[in-house]
Structure formats: C-alpha cells, structure tokens
Amino acid sequence: MPPRRDDRIILHFDYDCFYASVFEVENPSLKGVPLAVQQKQIVATCNYEARRRGLQKLQLVTEAKKTCPEVVTVLGEDLTKFRDASKELFQYLRSFSWNERVERLGLDEVFMDVSDIIAYNMGLLNYNDLRTAFFNMSRSDPTVGFSFDASVPAGHTFPEQVLPLAEDEEQHWSDPVFIQLRLRLHLASHLAQHLRLLVEKEKGYTSTVGVSTSKLLSKLAGNVHKPSAGTTLMPPYADDLQDDAGIEREKSNVRLFLSNYEVGLIPGIGHKMAHALRSFTLGREAAQSVELNYHKPSESVTVSEILKHPDANPIAFERLLSGHGAQRGIGTRVWQLLNGCDDSDVSQARDVPRGISIEDSYQKLEKLEDVHDELLRLTCSLVKRMRVDLVTDIEPRILDRVSHQKNEPQQRRWLARPKTVRLSTRDRFSSATNTEGERSWARTSRSCPLPSFIFDLGQSVPSIAEQFVTGTLENLFRKLHPDRFCLSLINVGVTDMDNEIDIRRGRDISTMFKTQNDRLSGWRIDTEIPQAMEKTSINGKSMERSDTMELYGSEEDMRLSQSSTKEVESLWQDEDEVDTLDDVDCTLCEAKLPAFAMAAHLRFHRLDS
DNA sequence: CGGGGCAATT
DNA sequence: AATTGCC
Ligand SMILES: Nc1ccn([C@H]2C[C@H](O)[C@@H](COP(=O)(O)OP(=O)(O)OP(=O)(O)O)O2)c(=O)n1
Ligand SMILES: [Mn+2]
Numbered sequence A: 001m002p003p004r005r006d007d008r009i010i011l012h013f014d015y016d017c018f019y020a021s022v023f024e025v026e027n028p029s030l031k032g033v034p035l036a037v038q039q040k041q042i043v044a045t046c047n048y049e050a051r052r053r054g055l056q057k058l059q060l061v062t063e064a065k066k067t068c069p070e071v072v073t074v075l076g077e078d079l080t081k082f083r084d085a086s087k088e089l090f091q092y093l094r095s096f097s098w099n100e101r102v103e104r105l106g107l108d109e110v111f112m113d114v115s116d117i118i119a120y121n122m123g124l125l126n127y128n129d130l131r132t133a134f135f136n137m138s139r140s141d142p143t144v145g146f147s148f149d150a151s152v153p154a155g156h157t158f159p160e161q162v163l164p165l166a167e168d169e170e171q172h173w174s175d176p177v178f179i180q181l182r183l184r185l186h187l188a189s190h191l192a193q194h195l196r197l198l199v200e201k202e203k204g205y206t207s208t209v210g211v212s213t214s215k216l217l218s219k220l221a222g223n224v225h226k227p228s229a230g231t232t233l234m235p236p237y238a239d240d241l242q243d244d245a246g247i248e249r250e251k252s253n254v255r256l257f258l259s260n261y262e263v264g265l266i267p268g269i270g271h272k273m274a275h276a277l278r279s280f281t282l283g284r285e286a287a288q289s290v291e292l293n294y295h296k297p298s299e300s301v302t303v304s305e306i307l308k309h310p311d312a313n314p315i316a317f318e319r320l321l322s323g324h325g326a327q328r329g330i331g332t333r334v335w336q337l338l339n340g341c342d343d344s345d346v347s348q349a350r351d352v353p354r355g356i357s358i359e360d361s362y363q364k365l366e367k368l369e370d371v372h373d374e375l376l377r378l379t380c381s382l383v384k385r386m387r388v389d390l391v392t393d394i395e396p397r398i399l400d401r402v403s404h405q406k407n408e409p410q411q412r413r414w415l416a417r418p419k420t421v422r423l424s425t426r427d428r429f430s431s432a433t434n435t436e437g438e439r440s441w442a443r444t445s446r447s448c449p450l451p452s453f454i455f456d457l458g459q460s461v462p463s464i465a466e467q468f469v470t471g472t473l474e475n476l477f478r479k480l481h482p483d484r485f486c487l488s489l490i491n492v493g494v495t496d497m498d499n500e501i502d503i504r505r506g507r508d509i510s511t512m513f514k515t516q517n518d519r520l521s522g523w524r525i526d527t528e529i530p531q532a533m534e535k536t537s538i539n540g541k542s543m544e545r546s547d548t549m550e551l552y553g554s555e556e557d558m559r560l561s562q563s564s565t566k567e568v569e570s571l572w573q574d575e576d577e578v579d580t581l582d583d584v585d586c587t588l589c590e591a592k593l594p595a596f597a598m599a600a601h602l603r604f605h606r607l608d609s
Numbered sequence B: 001c002g003g004g005g006c007a008a009t010t
Numbered sequence C: 001a002a003t004t005g006c007c
Helices: A018-026 A048-052 A061-067 A080-094 A115-124 A165-172 A176-203 A215-222 A253-259 A271-282 A303-308 A314-321 A330-338 A368-389 A397-406 A461-480 A509-538 A547-551 A555-561 A565-578 A595-608
Strands: A010-015 A035-039 A042-046 A072-075 A102-105 A109-113 A133-136 A145-148 A156-158 A207-212 A229-233 A356-365 A416-427 A443-449 A487-499
Touching: A010 A176, A010 A215, A018 A035, A018 A042, A018 A080, A035 A048, A035 A061, A042 A061, A080 A102, A080 A109, A080 A176, A109 A215, A115 A133, A115 A176, A133 A176, A145 A176, A165 A176, A176 A207, A176 A229, A207 A215, A215 A229, A215 A253, A229 A253, A253 A303, A271 A303, A271 A314, A271 A330, A303 A330, A314 A330, A356 A368, A356 A416, A368 A461, A368 A487, A416 A461, A443 A461, A443 A487
Parallel strands: A035 A072, A156 A229, A207 A229
Antiparallel strands: A010 A109, A010 A207, A035 A042, A102 A109, A133 A145, A356 A487, A416 A443, A416 A487
C-alpha cells in the first residue's frame, strides 16, 4: 500500500459553467434564461438553468436545441474574454496565498496549497473555545480575517454525517493524528468557504471548492456538490487503522470515497488508460462508446473493482499502460491514484505561459490562397496575443533613463521570447491509419526557429504577420503538404518560452540559477513550517511565530524570497544601478550596446523594415 | 463531421 | 513529432 502523507492542505476551486458565467457577468439579464455557449457545432458549456432543462456539456447544438428549443446560444469561439476573466479571478485568489503555490488548470480551475496558512492558524487556535475562533488571513495584520466555529467544518462534507468535535471528545481527542488532521480540515473548509464567497461577492462568479490534502482528493471532493458549494473530505484518511490492542477501527474515508468512482473520472486517467484498465479488469475488451459524449463509457468499472483484481499492482499496471506516449512510472502513478495517493505539488504560478497557440477549424480548406488568408488571420491574433501576454508595460529602469533622455514614448519590453514556431494541420484525407468510416483526427506538424522580427514592437501587427506567413509559415506548410490537401484545422503556435531574464547577458546563466535556487530554498524552508507548528500545537502550546520564520527579517523579505521572475528582474536592476556601465541587450536583435546608445539603435530597427 | 488551448513526456 | 492528459 502506498504511504500517505497528509501534511498538506490543498483547496481546489472550479468555477461553475465558466464560459456561460462570463457571459452572465457581462450581461446579467442572461442569468435566468437557459444559456448555451457555442463553438462551431458544439455546446462547450451551458448554465445550470439549461442543465436543469436537460442540456449537457459538449453536446451537439442540434441535439441541444431539440432538447430545449428556448435555449439562448452565444458564440464562444474567441477565448479572449474567458482568458481575461480567468486571469483576473486567478490573480484575486492568488492574492490570498502566502506561498505563491497557486496553480491554474485550464481556464477555470485553481489549486491552492494553503498548508502554511492553516498551520499558522492552528497555532493560534484556542482548543478550549473552538466555537468562537478567529481565522487570520494575514500574518502582519491580526485584524484581517474572519470569525468562525472551528468545532465544525463549513459547507458540505464527505461523508455527510459529522459530529461537532466537542461532542465526540472521548472518542477522538486521544488520537493526535486524527484530531490534528481533522482540525486542519475544519480550518481549511472555513477558509475555502470564505474565499469562495469573496470571489462571488467581489467578482460575481460562483464556484465549487474541494478541500483535502492532495490535488487529487480536493478536486474529487469538490465534485460531490456541484454548483456554488464547498465539500471537505473528512478523516480518517489512512486505512488499516488499529489502536494499541490491534482492534480495527473505522475504515478510511478516502477508500470509501474512491471505491465506487468510475475509473475514467479519476483525473490523470484519461480515455486510453481508462479503457485499458477496464479491459484488464473485465478480462476482455471493454465495450467502447463511440458516442460524441464519451464521458460515460458504455461499460463502467469502478476503482474498487479494479483493485480487487488479483493482478492489480504497480508492475502489472506499468506493463498494461506503458507504451503509447505515457510516462515511465505510469503504473505506480496510476496505482497510487486508485489508492487515493497523490504527492504531486501545487506548482508556483508562472508569470508567463510556456507556449501560445491559435487555431481554427474548417469544413474544408483546399486552395493555397485560402490557406494564406487563414494563416494571416491566425498569425495576426497570435502576434497580438504575444504582445499582450509576453510584453511588459513597466519600463525597466535602465531603458527608462534612455527614453527619458531622448524623449521617447514609453518603451515596452519582452518578458519572454519563444524560440520555436510550429504549424500543425489536420487533413481530412490523411493517408494514415483510418479504418473505414472513422474520421482522421491525426494532426501533423512542422516546426522551425522563430525569426526575431516577430519581436519588433515598432512594426505593425499585419505587416509582421504578412512577413511571417510568406517568409516562414508557408515554408512549413509546403513541408506538411507538398501537393493536394483538404484541411479541417490549422494551428499556429509559438513554444519554448525563454524568459527574457535568462538571455540577459553580462552575468552568466549559472549565476542566475544559483540566485534563484537560493530563493527557492527559502521557501522550501517555508514548507517545513506546518510540520513544526503542528507538533507544537498538538502539545497544546500556542505559538505566535514558528522558529523557521525567523529566517526572514520581515514579511517583505519573505515575499522577495518567493519572488517571481519579475521581481528577480527588478532585483537585478537594482544591482545594475551600481554598475551602470554594463552593456545592455537589444530587445529585437542580439546586439549588445551601451545603455545610452539603445534609443538610437531601436530607431534603426524601425527603419529596418 | 467535435472546439480551442495548455503542459508533460518520449 | 507524436501521444496523452487536462479544462
Ligand atoms: N472538453 C472541454 C472541457 C472544458 N471546456 C471549457 C468550457 C468550460 O466552461 C470550461 C471549464 O470546464 P469545466 O469542465 O469546469 O466545465 P464548466 O465550468 O463549464 O461546468 P461545471 O459547472 O460543471 O464546472 O472549459 C471546453 O471547452 N472543452
Ligand atoms: Mn467549471
């Protein structure tokens, strides 16, 4: 049995019917009516009023209208609005984090590792008066927070029945592990509820929140009660619980929770692996659902049914699942997931995405001329998005001085430079692999280095796009389709983001890594705080500060120690103040110039086209 | 005739 | 370059 480590507390937020909610926030009169967000011929999502009337997510529009003729449909093919709303909500939630371990999954889900906040508040908890507790959301300002009843969790729980802590005292207070985990989950459920209601009140979005000790369990817990609610997975989490006399006690709620889950609903187990696991369990090929709505397999197999199989073990899973692009160690990973174990970290927020791509789909695209036009369209929006997402408006000081001298308009600067461009297409009649009747979904792609004129901020978007299409993309396209083609999809993307900071000269890269690692080890210490504080709080002592926190001179130092690359960059600029004579890099080419020459150099670029 | 887009892995 | 996974 894989070991559990339940020392973390993780919240999972999932905004309700996200795309639909964006439209409702924008236009509240849509709130009462059944609303479907349409992308081409599919209902990407629909609001809960529509679901009440039988609509489903990812349904064909024709079916949806059959089910509910009154449905109002809005077009959601342009994701800009959703991306913007997603960013805003993400930034809002992130502002409550102390450790920056806040991870976005897709546009509408956010994981938050709040172990440190919970540990801090465990330390402040008065065990003799759980019912009138105060939750501190700031370490520096003790008035920021909310009152709550720590003897019960907020919102829903799994299982549903929970006695207030004070009332089953004799049964549980003697078990420090149990009581400590339970109290932490109580606190976390109140924090989750508080944040969920704040997001609703301040931003207008309802969401579902799950509370547990891993990404896996918090996400699944949230699913139990769906629109606008919170659910906490209650302890005990460990199984084979025995007391000193060796008498078995309650069964693990994790196991109780997972055992009847359909395997395909476990995040991390997609269609392919779910099918393999079903077939493995049944001893034969599991029935395949060729439905559009492949959420429900025509033959469902639960977690407990799989684990009952005599050959269910990590080695067998590895053999079963490895091969098709799955990672090594997938057998162990899946085995752990099915047993409710997930030690994956909530990653720190990236300030910049790893890649950006734009795509569109078509009934058919056969003429080279049309392809050119579409490439141009896609490239224009790609370049625009790059300029929004990858360019900082905040002037680095060193350039600021230059533009000041020359009375230049505000300079903008690339936060990151993708190194590669990739063109992918989907051809309807691709020669490959199609058993008759089935469509080909196979994409093919070609990539090459991204030319640097893409980064020229002085040139207009359409002019860059035209240059890019004729000079780069059409070459890639000829590689993909030397002769006839009939495309149903084109995707243009840039990848291999290189943080601008990484390619800044002067200092060498190893120096930079060292700097970053120093900062990283800063918050690695931070992650140990919960442990240290838990121990002391079990003993009934209340601490104002953990010893490890003394490593930081102040809250401000703390923030710096977890700094994003943006902040790192600003640190460097401070250093640059000292040795002003260092050359700086041109943002448009590889040139290295004295700072005072940069403005003229940039004008040279503008004339360059 | 099922959309648009991200990340990890090999 | 292709697969798989996630939303
Ligand atoms: N295969 C998918 C899955 C999701 N989405 C989009 C539409 C959703 O609005 C958004 C979030 O996905 P969810 O699965 O969380 O669905 P919703 O938020 O719409 O609904 P729910 O209330 O069930 O969370 O991502 C999509 O376009 N295609
Ligand atoms: Mn959602």
